[in-house]
Amino acid sequence: MNRRRWRSLGAHAVSIGERARSGATYNPLSRSVIQSPYETYARLRRHSPVHRSAILGSWVLTRYEDVLAAAKDHERFSNDPRWRGTTRSVLPPAPDDYSILLVDPPEHTRLRRCAAKAFSKAHLTALQETIAHTAAELIERAARRRTIDWIAEVAEPLAMRVMLAMMGLSRDEHHRWEVWSRSRARLLELIATRPERKTAHNTGSEIRRYFMTLLRQRMQSSEDDAISTLARLAAAGDGISMVEACDMLSVLMIAGNETTTHLIGNGMLALVRNREQMQRLREEPDRVRDAINEMLRFDSPVQTDFRIAKADVIVRGRTIRTGDGAILLTGSANRDEAAFENPDTFDITRKGPRHASFGHGVHQCIGAELARMEASAIFTEALRTLGTIELTAREPYYRTSTVIRGLAVLPLRVAA
Template sequence: MHTPAPPASLLLALRPRTQERLYDFYDELRSAADLFWDRRLDAWVATGHAVVSSAAGDPRLSSVRYPDIEAVSEELRPLARVLSRQMLYSDAPDHSRLRALLSKAFTPRAVAVLREKISGAVEQIITHAAPTGRMDIVADLARPLPLTIICDLLGVPEQDRDTLSSWSGPIAAAIGSSRLDADDNRAASQSMTHTLAYLRALLTRQDTPPPPHTLRALLTAHTENTDQDFDELLANCALLLIAGHETTTHFIGNAALALLRHPDAADQLRSRPELIPAAVEELLRYDSPVQLMLRRARHELELAGRTVAAGQVVLLLCGAANRDPAAFPDPDVLDFQRPGGRHVAFGYGPHFCLGAALARLEGAIVLEALLTRLPALRLEEAPLQWQRSLNFRGLTRLDVAFTPPSVNHDSGTLTMATHRRPAGLGHASSST
């Protein structure tokens, strides 16, 4: 009797050639099993939409990433101590308490106030790049835009933002890979230490009051009127800072690449701008910036017909779940009118992404700008390179070309030949 071969290890996704065909690789994993034991990772890997979505909200599975800090390598231990206090890696009641505090800054109404600021930032970036006819969408747009917005929310002075961004890179790398060396882990821990020190100084400074309606103002008022553990608060501010721009950066880059590779879909959005909110959801499903969620079994349990032992790790592959044909017919097709189906790019259950409304709004505004402000936008002939991560999916750069503005010789001014500006974009995209 023929015994089917066990699925390949998820670690193969770290190879550059696998990144190029990542969703084909996920199909191979899913066709073998929707939940399988990965010996190299010493963890269960869930690939099917049904098991991923159900497990994400299953109270029998814990979100705690580092249950035993002392078991972590010495170089990574300082980072692990901070991550263990963040709501992303916490369970109720701590998770519920922290989320209730920070969610006030990310309600649809609070996010809607940012529309003008986001639009202005995008316009400034594109106006600066327009005369050249060239842009690296990652470096010139996808990275600075969400960094600007989350730093505005935290009240971070403009001159400090590049430094904070440089610290987030090593931290994101450590979160996204279990195969970093001691130097990488040490760099991640040091970056987190620098980030916390900066945020402590920012939130406690007395010389400059926090700008009104910012997250800094909300947090300052909260700490003055409660017994909030300040170190815990700092840890979660660091989470917002890093997650608030790293994941949105990847989403913008991935979405732009998808449209460049599917010109018919891009033309559809130009002619039917009312589809942009739906396009944001479909692009999140199609190439998710966050590829997996980690859970740990509180006790022995049954999951998708398998027995998961107490303490074992379960990796929930959001990227694979979002291409599961059982949940999304023709999942490799980019369809902005796709009926039904709920993607898990923002997670699922209690840990659903706190910044989802903000990411949706930023995505909608960027899509509108790319489609209307950069005529004949096209992909440059350059090899694509993905960041080496199991957790995050994002390009290191995305070089594009477009028609630069022409000179009006009578007036001496520059004019950009654009499509008509779509009306009413973004309003539906700010809702969760």
Template sequence: MDAAQALASLMSPEGRVDPYPAYEWLRAHGPVAAAGPGLYAVTGHAEADELLRDPRVQVLDDNLRDGVMPQWRDSPALASIARSMLRTNPPDHSRMRRLAAAAFTPRRIAGLRDVVTAQAAELIDTLAAAGRDGRPVDFMTHFAYPLPVGVICALLGVPAADRPLFRRWAADLTGVLEPELTPDELASADAGATELRRYFTELVAARRRRPADDLTTALVQAHDAGDRLSAEELLANLVILLVAGFETTTNLLGNGLAVLLAHPAAADALRRHPEHAPAYVDELLRYDSPVQLTTRTTAEAVRVGGVELPAGSWLLLLLGAANRDPRRHPDPDRFDPWRAAPSPLSFGAGPHYCLGAGLARLEAQVAFPLLLRRLPELVPAGTPRRRIRLTLRGYDNLPVTVGRPAPGADHGAPAGTAPGTP
């Protein structure tokens, strides 16, 4: 099939659930394939990495957005995304990112290891209790969602009692990140954005009355101190920090566990050698990325992969395909935790590299060895249900049976060390 047909297959419900065959059909047309008038699909690792770092390649700005969707300002979901650091270019992007970056430095993230370990251990206890009688339990509900949402909410200062509210709101809002959006999906996204904005409006007011040692207070004070953050940017970035802070990691935990349970020898090696968790997590990110694509446009003409991209071109950077580029990763469809430097593009690259990438990696590096050690009989139970989403790839439901917890299993997870081969 030609590139346009391959892209249409990717956008179908079947393609969204399993995009990998369509990626290969697109790859047959080269690492950068013309898939429509002014539209290019990028499947090559080197090409995607280069474009993500090129200052001539940008996210959609207001002027371009006006031409594509003139009513976008009337949509709470589209407006929230547009005013956040996720969809702004320098210098606005740089200004907003700097205000939040202090909470995500390597030192601050390393200092959260004990907190993440304690939360993961508590959730494993809950998971084991829920499945004590042998009934299947949903890993997404009992572990993959509450672990990252608890961590990001603690950073933002969101009370623990409010955390269950966010799963549906965030799932609806992130529909606007899909490359194609139906009116019903936009209506759901707007409803989710409205609830999230209402929640953070109240939290901002509470932090003005009573400041706390959290990221919400820091951003409120940045807004109140002058012109570093507008009121609209304040709300938009609080929403996106919350949503991005757990959506990607929830999908990493679900996708990753499914892969590990499908490769029991590799899972057993990680159980015996938890110090290799960093290498495992990087390979899980490469093998089944929780973020499959991002979009860009060219502000100027750019030549990459032997293809001339005129100014104003639309780019679908297919990160999931780039992570399986055989020029970068021999035998890319094989899960191999001992690959040399998998360097996945799952968190992007360049100025928009995911601010919370280090935190997501930490949570996964702690969670997987701990789950495998404390629940050695953990196995799939029934048929999991994928979300019909392409941009953010994950499960709605991942049923497992937990079996008997390991006798005398400790609640700690050794700190990650430099990966090697067991």
């Protein structure tokens, strides 16, 4: 029996006792939770909204109000693994870098200021033509093929090509980055095995060498791509070092690829399962950004965020001690009955509070607008061009992941 199977059985035994004590449990090793976590989230919100997980050795926050409060409170909740205590916790994964994701202000403020230069309005505007052209090309090809995997043939190529263009890299780099992205993203997983973590660390070393070479080559470049922009800043000693630039480029490339792919995948599944909403979007294409926000809320590509308590914090009468890990279940926050009316209904006309999918506070996703641009382009093009969009499999299945929620495949029948 393999290691993952043993871990799963052990976690199952612990979860039985945990549910008996608190009325709910969060077992990220459970196949049923990976495929459909929302019933588990609802039980946690109802019975144990601030939940001490014996399986994870961490606290699990599930309510919208609590998740947002912790996400915004960088004075008491840290992203930096160096704050973790001596208690057993799976959080956060042992890093091999301290990228923009894993530091707090003032280091984070300095790095984010540099990253923002790669996501300036001018840079995003320059990408619009690439996004529109790629979306049209992929949908035209889909219409010719008639039966497609929406993930492999549309969502993933769009996200990857846009990120390669943003970096000033050739489309020939697609396969390399597809492999690297999948490998490196496992480092943030609660359920990653030791071999997967080792592979992820090795991938990190390869990526660092790759970007270091490119940064050195582009120090004198006048181009506006992300690598050249950060190379000039690092060369001038303007807020970022070469090593920090390497780590930042890795984060931007992988996050921009993985999360946008699954926004587009999960969003299409929501549309094909809610035909009246798809038809409404066809008739009212100006609602596309509202639809994207509802896709992000309804089935977020990022289900989980992590923090470590820098001080004792009382949440709903429970004390999270200094050094304790906290799992912020953004996927649960987005379905909180106390924040959203009929939260399990997909409604592109929804009004109300913002979803939690892009984070809040200083760590709010810097690539949020780019992700919206890509998703808006592909859904607009798909609904304009394709008169038929239908599932060919009854139950699409999700990748084995607790942080990134995304379909392994999404088989569709399409026709112009």
